[in-house]
Amino acid sequence: MKDLLDIRKDIDKIDEQIVKLYEERMKLTSDVAEYKINTGKQVFDKEREESKLATLQKKAESDFTRHGIRELFEQIMAMSRKKQYKLLTEHGIMPPQEFEPIHTLDYSNARIVFQGLEGAYSQLAMEQFFGENCNNFHVESWKDAMEAIKNGEADYAVLPIENSSAGIVSENYDLLVEYDNYIVGEQIIRIDHALLGLEDADERDIRTVYSHKQSLMQCSEFLDSHADWEKFSVSNNAVAAKKVKEDGEISQAAIASAKNAQIYGLKVLRNSIQNNKNNSTRFIVVTGKKVYTDQADRISICFEINHESGALYHALSHFIYNGLNMTNIQSRPLQNKNWEYRFFVDFEGRFEDHAVQNALRGLRDETIAFRILGTY
Numbered sequence: 001m002k003d004l005l006d007i008r009k010d011i012d013k014i015d016e017q018i019v020k021l022y023e024e025r026m027k028l029t030s031d032v033a034e035y036k037i038n039t040g041k042q043v044f045d046k047e048r049e050e051s052k053l054a055t056l057q058k059k060a061e062s063d064f065t066r067h068g069i070r071e072l073f074e075q076i077m078a079m080s081r082k083k084q085y086k087l088l089t090e091h092g093i094m095p096p097q098e099f100e101p102i103h104t105l106d107y108s109n110a111r112i113v114f115q116g117l118e119g120a121y122s123q124l125a126m127e128q129f130f131g132e133n134c135n136n137f138h139v140e141s142w143k144d145a146m147e148a149i150k151n152g153e154a155d156y157a158v159l160p161i162e163n164s165s166a167g168i169v170s171e172n173y174d175l176l177v178e179y180d181n182y183i184v185g186e187q188i189i190r191i192d193h194a195l196l197g198l199e200d201a202d203e204r205d206i207r208t209v210y211s212h213k214q215s216l217m218q219c220s221e222f223l224d225s226h227a228d229w230e231k232f233s234v235s236n237n238a239v240a241a242k243k244v245k246e247d248g249e250i251s252q253a254a255i256a257s258a259k260n261a262q263i264y265g266l267k268v269l270r271n272s273i274q275n276n277k278n279n280s281t282r283f284i285v286v287t288g289k290k291v292y293t294d295q296a297d298r299i300s301i302c303f304e305i306n307h308e309s310g311a312l313y314h315a316l317s318h319f320i321y322n323g324l325n326m327t328n329i330q331s332r333p334l335q336n337k338n339w340e341y342r343f344f345v346d347f348e349g350r351f352e353d354h355a356v357q358n359a360l361r362g363l364r365d366e367t368i369a370f371r372i373l374g375t376y
């Protein structure tokens, strides 16, 4: 048996050679970058990488090392690309700036749209962001709100995107892809759900509850303790409150904010019925223009990847390699491809940062249908 110290000495010698060769290879990468700077050729050359991997894998002595060689050289070439993106940025070669920098959002004469009715949580979020006296109107669906911006009827829309206990509002993720509307702001509000009934109702009279499906989920523990109640989802909490008032049935209740009791002439039967007492919803503010303000320090993007091993890992490596902090990642199924997904990532950073430019360049080059959804 060989002595471990002797084996380690041999390993050290080989590792030294690997480091030396790696450094030499990376110097060649700088030459490649110079060539690409001068010719405008794209950094990522998938064909060249595939043919290199095939050639190198043929040299492997076993199945095990064949797999390892593929992984090793995939990594080496990924690092080579990242170096090239960095050099391109350092030479001032920037992709065309899609987004126009503006000092602040000017909403003095803006029209703002939210989904639902008077009293909806979206209205509360809108008032916190734009002020209570903002010029606003409401529509029936989130899609209608996106359409209102597209048609020029509204300048901004306020849409819920994620709840701290029920998770993402998937429809709005999909609408961000469907429409050319961009995120310019964010507003987080506490969501305090109350059970609302008619003036002369008592909790014991209730047989049917109406609310938005997200709110029903957020109050699941309370509702489970009333398993005999029938639950119905409607398009919005305020719509539920209005319905209970209009139907005038003592057995009906709505789950909505307590403010809806005043607006629709109902009574609070029970306060704070949500599972999580710190229940909060994050709303996004979208507009039709590709603009960003001085304060913008978070970027939202989406992309698709090939359905192959390691594809997501390689996409995310652009954040790690450039020292960027991801704050959120979500996936949504692609409509025309079963079991394939579009990824949505939020990360911290400013467009002007080199690290951000390098990561965006890599992601745009190496993923499919890459889009910047906004910076805010």
Ligand SMILES: O=C(O)C(=O)C[C@]1(C(=O)O)C=C[C@@H](O)C=C1
Residues within 6 Å of the ligand: 029, 032, 043, 044, 045, 046, 048, 049, 076, 077, 080, 081
């Ligand atoms: O040959 C190139 O064009 C390179 O940029 C070099 C290299 C590599 O490191 O081997 C890196 C990126 C390309 O996708 C293909 C190959």
